[in-house]
Each structure stands twice: as structure tokens, then as C-alpha cells.
């Protein structure tokens with residue numbers, strides 16, 4: 001089983017006290033390195049072209065320029081340093097390498113990356129996210145002739161950036177389950193896009209099976225009479241019991257169960273999962289390992 005990553009993702013450091021510390025990814029690397037059957041692949045950084053299908057050039061130029069002078073505040077909760085632009089391109093590059101692997105029929109793939117992406121908007125950073133990796137992957141897949149794309153976002157926060165980028169694209173079906181009410185405030189069930197968005201707002205503190213079944217019902221609705229050509233998972237692990245930024249109660253086996261059901265239901269469809277949130281490093285690592293095992 002191949003997991004795509006890049007050491008440069010460790011160099012983005014938003015400062016002491018920020019939840020998105022390099023130690024998150026370091027814990028994931030450590031867990032995967034000692035895990036049987038996993039091959040960690042160092043991927044090259046992304047070129048700019050695939051990012052331009054989702055983001056405005058002026059915004060990307062601004063991130064690069066700010067990083068080049070040592071960093072600064074991209075948004076209220078998104079601070080960058082001198083390495084953040086390189087780290088962001090490295091993260092998208094690893095995600096694209098995972099996509100290429102899966103689309104070539106070489107097996108499902110996982111991208112272990114940071115910073116996360118699903119809050120990033122076309123023209124601005126938000127919620128620790130700079131570039132929206134999953135939206136970039138959806139466009140890259142379409143560019144290669146994979147028309148129908150299912151995006152499953154199980155991060156505890158609503159994938160508002162992803163929704164903003166796909167809500168007028170009927171060939172992409174977007175399913176997001178998230179804590180409600182909670183950051184970023186969007187993601188109510190009546191936000192339907194052009195009928196292609198399936199939001200599942202959920203209360204905190206429910207038994208895990210309530211979340212497991214809700215997401216599955218959402219996937220069921222999103223795929224009734226419609227078969228995806230590729231499945232992209234915004235795999236956040238801040239829905240795990242004990243995460244400092246979420247109130248869900250999920251355990252590693254629940255992520256594995258979703259992957260198992262996706263594989264069973266869409267047997268011939270490539271799955272690419274990429275890391276989003278998850279702010280208790282060892283819990284995050286356990287969630288990633290369970291997901292990778294289920295994909296392999």
C-alpha cells in the first residue's frame with residue numbers, strides 16, 4: 001500500500017499554540033514507517049497549473065510573496081512562515097501523486113499531508129487551509145477524463161471551501177458530515193448546490209454509530225442512480241473522541257468501516273484519501289493507519 005507524502009510538509013509552522021503543528025504529520029510518519037505493508041513515497045511539489053483551475057493567480061502570488069519575505073498573517077487563523085508556500089505545493093504534489101497512482105489503476109492511495117485544504121477558498125486562506133487540495137484533485141481528475149467525482153468529507157468541520165468550488169458543478173457530488181453548530185458556520189442540510197451537495201450537520205457527543213450511519217446514508221443519497229468514476233476523501237480525524245477541536249466520538253475502526261463499505265459498494269472505483277484535520281497527533285496517526293489498512 002502506497003502512502004504519498006513530502007518532508008517539506010513538516011516545515012510549515014504557524015507558531016506556538018496553533019493547533020496545526022508539524023508534530024501532527026511527524027506522528028503520522030512515525031506510525032506509518034513502522035507499519036507493515038506500507039510504502040511511504042516522497043512526492044515532488046506540485047506545479048502551479050493544476051492549482052490555477054481552483055484558485056486565483058493573484059491570491060497564489062500573494063501567498064508565495066508573503067512566504068518569500070518570511071511569512072505573515074494570511075487570515076485570522078492562518079499564519080504562514082518562510083517555508084509555507086513550499087510546504088503547500090509539497091502537500092498538493094503528494095495529493096496529485098496519490099491521484100495519479102490510483103487513476104493509473106495501481107491501487108487506492110492515501111496522501112499524508114499538511115497544511116489541510118478543505119476550508120481554502122478560490123481567493124483566500126481560511127481555517128489553517130491555504131490551497132484546497134481535494135478541489136484541485138477533482139479538477140485534475142476531470143482533466144484526465146474522469147467525469148463523475150464523489151467527494152466524501154468526514155472532517156468534523158464543514159468543507160466550506162470545497163463546497164464553494166464544486167457547488168455549481170453537477171458532475172461532482174459532495175457529501176460532508178460535520179459538527180453543527182460549529183466552525184465555520186456553513187453546511188446546513190438545505191445548502192444543496194445544484195442538487196449535488198449533501199450536507200449532514202450533526203450534534204456533538206452522539207454514539208459513534210450515529211455518525212457512521214449518517215455519513216453512509218448521505219453517500220447512499222448522493223450515489224442513487226449515479227456511479228462515481230473516482231472517489232476523493234477529505235479525511236480529517238478531528239471527529240475522533242478526544243480531539244481538542246471537535247466533539248464527535250469516532251474511533252479508528254469507524255474510518256476503516258467507511259472505507260470498507262465504499263470499496264464494497266463501488267468495487268471498480270479508485271479511492272484517494274487525503275489528510276485534513278485531526279489535532280491530537282497520536283489519535284490522528286491511529287486514524288490514518290486504520291484508513292490506510294482499509295484501503296490496502
Ligand SMILES: [Zn+2]
Pocket residue numbers: 155156157236238276277278
Ligand atoms: Zn477540521
